[in-house]
Amino acid sequence: MRRAHTVEQVRAAEAELMAKLPAGTLMDRAATGLAVAISNFLGCTYGARVVLLAGSGDNGGDALYAGAKLARRGAQVTAVLLSEKYHQEGLEALLAAGGRVASDNGEGEPGFERVIVGADVVVDGIVGIGGRPGLRGRASALARATEEHGVPIVAVDMPSGVDVDTGETPAEYVKAALTVTFGTHKICHLIDPAAEACGPVHLVDIGLDLPPAAVESLQTADVRNLYPTPTGESDKYSRGVLGLMAGSAQYPGAAVIATSGALAGPIGMLRYVGPDAVAAAVRAEHPEVVAGEGRVQAWAIGSGLGDELDQGKVKELLDAEEPVLLDADGLKALDDAGDHVGVLITPHAGELARLLGVERSVVEAERLEHARRAAERFDVTVLLKGSTTVIAAPDGRVRVNTNAGAWLATAGAGDVLAGLCGALLAAGLNPFDAASVGAYLHAAAANLASNGGPITAMQVAAHVAEATRQVLLEE
Incomplete structure (x- = not known):
């Protein structure tokens, strides 16, 4: 049985597990699974050009930590920070592994867009499962640029912009070639129109103890x-x-x-x-x-x-x-x-x-x-x-x-x-x-x-x- 849980159910299970584990363990599990999935998606990590769209939430942190792991395997990893409230420890890990942060060089959005051109994959860590539907500002512009240049997107947990608990897409959203999710499927992975935006969904087990699912899919x-x-x-x-x-x-x-x-x-x-x-x-x-x-x-x-x-x-x-x-x-x-x-x-x-x-x-x-x-x-x-x-x-x-x-x-x-x-x-x-x-x-x-x-x-x-x-x- 494939089971999908609500945001509230997932957050409660994560909080319960984090109380039992050393700090950072859960994010490390998620980032490791994400890095492996991206590596498998690319086929070859060494020399691959990876762009991270990192927002302020945990999904941005997952993306930065995964980027650090890919950089240690020889990937050229560049992070575009979409908020001043980025995940500090994740960024430090990325820089220590040889990754870098993109700068617009005073040119605004076109400068960031050039980072995307020629990339092998863009990692969508824009918003987490608690984010509001829709994309805004720089995130919207970069998501559109990624699609226009034909660069595949790997979404962290879900494509940013979709409604996680309903599968609805009331505003602009990311269209992923692969979605990597953690602990359990979310409702948006199973119900259209959001499910179509997810592409194939890869589930990473991070050890959550979950209640009965809100939505099921028979196997x-x-x-x-x-x-x-x-x-x-x-x-x-x-x-x-x-x-x-x-x-x-x-x-x-x-x-x-x-x-x-x-x-x-x-x-x-x-x-x-x-x-x-x-x-x-x-x-x-x-x-x-x-x-x-x-x-x-x-x-x-x-x-x-x-x-x-x-x-x-x-x-x-x-x-x-x-x-x-x-x-x-x-x-x-x-x-x-x-x-x-x-x-x-x-x-x-x-x-x-x-x-x-x-x-x-x-x-x-x-x-x-x-x-x-x-x-x-x-x-x-x-x-x-x-x-x-x-x-x-x-x-x-x-x-x-x-x-x-x-x-x-x-x-x-x-x-x-x-x-x-x-x-x-x-x-x-x-x-x-x-x-x-x-x-x-x-x-x-x-x-x-x-x-x-x-x-x-x-x-x-x-x-x-x-x-x-x-x-x-x-x-």
Whole structure:
């Protein structure tokens, strides 16, 4: 499990550990890990030109101490001090190791910019995890110059300017080629748009004793442990029966695609409930599907229903005991009255914006905030689709899925996901786990299908079984 903690949690853990260690030990651990990561990023330290953008906080100190370690290995290290309150001991260590401090020579920002031109890497130690979002003054100018000259940036803890606890980017921020963080991941490492600005994230263990995480991200072993595999005593009913209401005369393909996603999951049987013509199309592709209502363990409702949505029927199912997944047009039946603990909704940003009465751009900019808000307001588990999938439970728990590739953004992919998550509900997973496992396998299947190129939704569905097999058999 990849776990991300809040700034408050990290600071408390750091304070507790520092009280037990000699002064400077924690910063030395962080600086050593940072220097090793920068060296590995460069490939060769000797003769490399390294520029440190050092602010007033501990991240600036980490950068200066790491610069000293790189200078002792033969790197040409230059520090640009962005505050008069720089880390004095860190600067002394850098100068003693042969590093130097840049001077503008009376030329202002252009003088500092020349230090960046031709550098092999710029180290972003501008602000720490407690800094306000956005870049200001000289830091802003130098960050822009670094990007303009194509010099890669290694960020200390997080790209300066992002909001650490939300993943939001409300103002100018650094775009890193690598982020080196300490003790634990922070929320900004997992949630877009900030996660995209981090690049790959390298975690350095500095010995923190941390509380339960604010945000989690499942890894392969977690998915394997949660997946509902059958036993020797299982039959098609005990494995789970899913009821699917999807597709319409206008969108018959949605039913076929959602069915394909569901049948790639762990269920023993699928019942399709819908127009006869659509049922015929479903059974032509999947003859094992049973058409018509009957006993089910869960429902998946909404993909491609269009104007044929029967809101009264859906509201009736929402009040029943079986868990329900609502996707696409099915979301129109959701209201904020009643007990919806067994309900999973799978909106994209536009659909969630309509539910909450806000603009789509607001949801896209504040994905964590609005997923949590919807989960609390409607008493449901929310799977907010996007470049990083945010899954929020009504009790406040949050997971993020980060293994999706860009090619997964294709028509019908959401129908596959709805069918797959519905199957996991029918097989016995709770909505939070069903959403988490479904999102992971959906993305893994897309990566297999894509192999770096374009894909269709049906290709994604066709690779879910192989992605699941790889997860279950990986040691």
